[in-house]
Amino acid sequence: MVDFIDDHKQQYGVEPICRVLPIAPSTYYRAKELEENPEKRSQRSLHDDFYLNEIKRIWKDSKCRYGARKVWKQLKSEGIHPARCTIERLMRQHGMQGIWRGKGKITTKSRDDQKRADDLVNRNFSAHRPNQLWVADFTYVKTLSGWVYTAFIIDVFARAIVGWKVSNRMNTDMVMAALNQAIADRNNLKDVIHHSDRGVQYLSIRYTDKMADSGVIASVGTSLSQTLCNCNLD
Incomplete structure (x- = not known):
């Protein structure tokens, strides 16, 4: 900003x-x-700058494979002793994470027999005004207490998140909360296209009825990964 x-x-x-x-x-x-x-910056801010440079160095030397635990151990072996939570915070803030062992979570669960809207976007992820095109998806992160999911809706024109919800359950309630927030924050919606993948949460009756009642036009593609890439989101 x-x-x-x-x-x-x-x-x-x-x-x-x-x-x-x-x-x-x-x-x-x-x-x-x-x-x-x-x-004039705070001591914590100055320390963060120092630790961040060291974290980036170790993370890049590991070919982006090290997570917070291995970075923390490497720093200690070099005589640098930050708290592990500091390493975790800085890596999270700057989008650095290690390679996870085992299988990742599958977020897009679809059914071939489920009725869905047409793809109105056709990979043209651009907009000329606010509330012209929204894209919706959700992601996950593994924490010490389990998996946490974050649903979000992005206005393509502004490259801004207009609705979001964090939950420990990957269900329709989570994506509904993000949709309700976006609709409440953006008044006088007219012909806004809402594009999502074929996840069952987005194709549920409650979700599609809410869009129809609010003047939101549904569009369904195959995957949102290409959507987010084309949106050039930071």
Whole structure:
């Protein structure tokens, strides 16, 4: 958001942009001050920078195979002693993870005999206005207490998540909660296309009825992995 404000503040001004984005002007100015005077940053922030550089070095040397535990052990063998939770936090924040042993979770469970909408997108994942095209999917992460799933809906035009839900169950309630949030946050919906894969959660009667009642047009493809790649989401 700070980079976005930097790119557009000459045209719109800082305060008007901050009224639209979820950021206070004081937060923006504080971030810019710390950029110019890094010595004013907190000790934790300075330590994070140091640890992050070391984590990236070890992770890349392992050809992106090491997870937090192995990175942590390698750091300790080199005489660097951060807390393991610090390594886990920084790797999670910066999208670094190791190779998992065993099988991954299967999230897309489909039935060939289940009625579904046509594919209205045909791999053309672009939009010229807000609420023109949404894409929906969910992913998972393995935690110490078990699997956790996150459902999300993305507005392709804004590259923004407009609805999301975290749950320990991969069911229709989870994706319904994300859909309800997106519909509530985006008022006056008209002809927005909702594109998903053939997962049974998205083809359930409750889910499809909610879309129909809210003026959302269903579109179903084969897989959302290509969708997210073409959306160029960070």
